[in-house]
Amino acid sequence: MLKLNLHPQTVERARKAAKGIAGSFDWLFRDYSSLTIERSIVRLMGIDGADADGRPLPNLVVDHLAAKNLLSRGAAFAIANAMVNTGSTAQEVAEQVADGKLDLSTLQPASEDAVAAVLDQISDQALAQIREQREFRESQFALYGPRRQPAIYVIVATGNIYEDVKQAKAAALEGADIIAVIRSTAQSLLDYVPFGATTVGFGGTYATQENFRIMRAALDEVSASEKRYISLTNYASGLCMPEIAVMGAIERLDLMLNDAMYGILFRDINPKRTLLDQYFARMVNAYAGIEIQTGEDNYLTTSDAIEKAYTVTASQLLNEQFALVSGIKPEKMGLGHAFEINPEVENNFSLELAHAMLTKALFPNSPVKYMPPTKFASGNIFQTHLMNAMFNFIGQLTGQGVQLLGMLTEAIHTPHIADRSLAIENAQYVFNSVKDLSTELCLAEGSFINTRANTVLEEATFFLEKVEDEGLFTAMAKGDFADIRRPENGGKGLDGVFRKDEAYLNPFLSKMKTELELS
Amino acid sequence: MKKELIRPYGDTLNDGKIQFSFSLPIGPGEIGKEAARIILKQLGLEDIEICGMRDLKGGFTQFIAYASTSAGVDPAEIKVKTVDTPVMDMEATDEFIASHLGREITVVGACIESDAHTVGIDAIMNMKGYNHRYGLERYQYINAINLGAQVASEDLLRRARDEKADAILVSQVVTQKNIHIKNLTKLIELAEAEGLRSQMLFICGGPRISHELAIELGYDAGFGTGSYSTDVASYIAITLAGQRAKA
Incomplete structure (x- = not known):
């Protein structure tokens, strides 16, 4: 059996440091909220739609509350109070606010009991809906059997949701287990979620609730005909991270790219905003039974994959601890890593194998997500196709949870239909060929692979202990992560973070915490 | 003067062999195969052989084919615009800037x-560089400012002016x-409008x-696939020195 021998004390030290880091943000999670968290609450209360200019109602309502200084008590209170006062539904309240017919600051506070009763009923209803989606997913897996391992994950990215549907269905029929609809390139920095079905995007398709619904329905059709549950994923990231998590929970997405720190490092979103948003977003994901995936591959596309391998391990351990704080169980943590070593380096396959085995060994119960070569994928599609085969070999050999298939045209364009099909063919060929090979192999004593894995682990441990000493925000400000400096008060979205006052209410958070057994 | 035409080469000079791979929105089968053949025929190809047909499901099929073309081209008549400055390594570029310009040069970069x-x-600018070529940040005589991704054209120009x-x-x-194309055009139009276009070199890549x-x-x-920091740095250094010599 192919297996690493990691130093157990080092693993323990690394986890302890990561836990210390993730555990030092109670003050942030307890005392603060953000505009997008409030918009998530508004969405959970059943408010949806947009005005004639395409401005989403959740934004109009929350901006109204901010303008009237009503936000510190939370959107939940303001809307419930209006519902009690006017006898309208949440949606009607939002529409009246959007039309300028209702000023929420003019309403008298209703009795606390009446507001609490409304919130209790409305949050029960929303959470029940999400629970039903979770149970439906579980029943589908029970009916058709579990997802294959590694699962075959492919992307669609035409920009047009209806075109995406055609390609996604074809891919699912060919054997894809997970379909990712890549987002339009600029969406992570939009401070709103576009509304409705969309047919124009760049490098991807906008994540909207309607697009989620359209794709989910299409994949449900294929699931039924293939007797195999096809999972759908998108991105709960960027300035609307928790809102997209809520939309995904309602529309039964099955996975979500949802990294604790990616937005800070790679999108220059403010550190406080990001950590706060991920706390709530991940709790929604946990409640909805959605598998999160993390974006460690990004460390390797910007830095050298050998030299900075430890940053992947360190980030995985931090993502794990932040996920635990939000109630996500290890079996729903798709911690990420990637096959990005320069193919000209001698023995690069052994190095990749060491790194892949390290990830699997550190998170044995997690559906770890393995990302394909991108940095050294070139216009030579034949070479890229071959690299993808080597990548698939490691995926099966080390039992990765999710194999994000590489496309032979990675360096050229978003995948054409045949590119995706060839990627699936490549994976199926390799997976089948080496299916049980790992049970036949073991590492030589003192093997290079085992030594390498322990070296990376030690470097990660040293790094995490240093970050714990300094504090995460200080370390980020100094550029310790990915060589990018991210000051605590810099980046986008800080003005959307606010302190909650003592009467603040978020009934969804309280109920989810109770059910997830979080303190 | 006799023209020396060249044609695609398979295994015999002038056989004109080309490899094709494309998909059609039709299921696999003889009709699909014939459709693929007719499309290649409409392209003016001969000796068409549809050697591979892959069912992409959902009513799509991929065809792999070989065919011959009679098209040919005389390389002597081809003119392409290329970046013609010689390429120096980092040390040589630093030395060149020091001796020809006598000051640090400032380069502001962004994904707009x-x-x-x-x-x-990042491959061009970051310290680390790419494939054994250090990025511009590492150059002693280059003040490299990488603004990162999703930078508005206005912000890039403002920063470039400030710096x-x-x-x-x-x-x-x-x-x-x-x-x-839209993004690059927008930037250059703004630069023209703000009078910045002639103040600095405008270089794009991708x-x-x-x-x-x-x-x-x-x-x-412009620098395409396969360009390195050394190509860009050499071009900037030599072009600036040339401008200075003319001025």
């Missing part, structure tokens, strides 16, 4: 507008629906960018 993919600009930049580097990776395209869009130079 909607483009979130920093892989190109009195010698050169602007723009990366565009996403090219779906020709978004890169997988689908050629020097020719860059010139057409009004840039000084």
Whole structure:
């Protein structure tokens, strides 16, 4: 059996440091909220739609509350109070606010009991809906059997949701287990979620609730005909991270790219905003039974994959601890890593194998997500196709949870239909060929692979202990992560973070915490 | 003068062999295969052999084919615009800047507008560089400022003006629906309007960018796939020195 021998004390030290880091943000999670968290609450209360200019109602309502200084008590209170006062539904309240017919600051506070009763009923209803989606997913897996391992994950990215549907269905029929609809390139920095079905995007398709619904329905059709549950994923990231998590929970997405720190490092979103948003977003994901995936591959596309391998391990351990704080169980943590070593380096396959085995060994119960070569994928599609085969070999050999298939045209364009099909063919060929090979192999004593894995682990441990000493925000400000400096008060979205006052209410958070057994 | 035409080469000179791979929105079968053959025929090809047919499901099929063309070209008549400055390594470029310009030069780079993919600009600018070539940040005589992704054209120009930049580097990776052309055009138009165009070198790069395209869009130079920091740094240093000599 192919297996690493990691130093157990080092693993323990690394986890302890990561836990210390993730555990030092109670003050942030307890005392603060953000505009997008409030918009998530508004969405959970059943408010949806947009005005004639395409401005989403959740934004109009929350901006109204901010303008009237009503936000510190939370959107939940303001809307419930209006519902009690006017006898309208949440949606009607939002529409009246959007039309300028209702000023929420003019309403008298209703009795606390009446507001609490409304919130209790409305949050029960929303959470029940999400629970039903979770149970439906579980029943589908029970009916058709579990997802294959590694699962075959492919992307669609035409920009047009209806075109995406055609390609996604074809891919699912060919054997894809997970379909990712890549987002339009600029969406992570939009401070709103576009509304409705969309047919124009760049490098991807906008994540909207309607697009989620359209794709989910299409994949449900294929699931039924293939007797195999096809999972759908998108991105709960960027300035609307928790809102997209809520939309995904309602529309039964099955996975979500949802990294604790990616937005800070790679999108220059403010550190406080990001950590706060991920706390709530991940709790929604946990409640909805959605598998999160993390974006460690990004460390390797910007830095050298050998030299900075430890940053992947360190980030995985931090993502794990932040996920635990939000109630996500290890079996729903798709911690990420990637096959990005320069193919000209001698023995690069052994190095990749060491790194892949390290990830699997550190998170044995997690559906770890393995990302394909991108940095050294070139216009030579034949070479890229071959690299993808080597990548698939490691995926099966080390039992990765999710194999994000590489496309032979990675360096050229978003995948054409045949590119995706060839990627699936490549994976199926390799997976089948080496299916049980790992049970036949073991590492030589003192093997290079085992030594390498322990070296990376030690470097990660040293790094995490240093970050714990300094504090995460200080370390980020100094550029310790990915060589990018991210000051605590810099980046986008800080003005959307606010302190909650003592009467603040978020009934969804309280109920989810109770059910997830979080303190 | 006799023209020396060249043609695609398979295994015999002038056999004109070309390999094809394309998909059609039709199921696999004889009709699909014939459709693929007719399309190649309409392209003017001969000896068409549809050697592979892959069912892509959902009513799509991929065809792999070989065919011969009678098309030919005389390389002596081809003119392409290329970046002609010699390429120096980092040390030589630093030395060149020191001796010819006698000061540090400032380069401001960004992935502009909607483009979130920093892989190109990072490969050229980041300290680490790419494939054994250090990025511009590592150069002693280059003050390299990498603004990262999704930078508005206005912000890039403002920063370049503030820093009195010698050169602007723009990366565009996403090219779906020709978004890169729109973005690059927007930047150059703004630069013209603000009177910055003549103040500094405008250089663009990305997988689908050629020097020719860059010139057409009004840039000084363009760098496509396979370009390294050394190409860009040498070009900037030599061009600035040339401008100085003329001035």
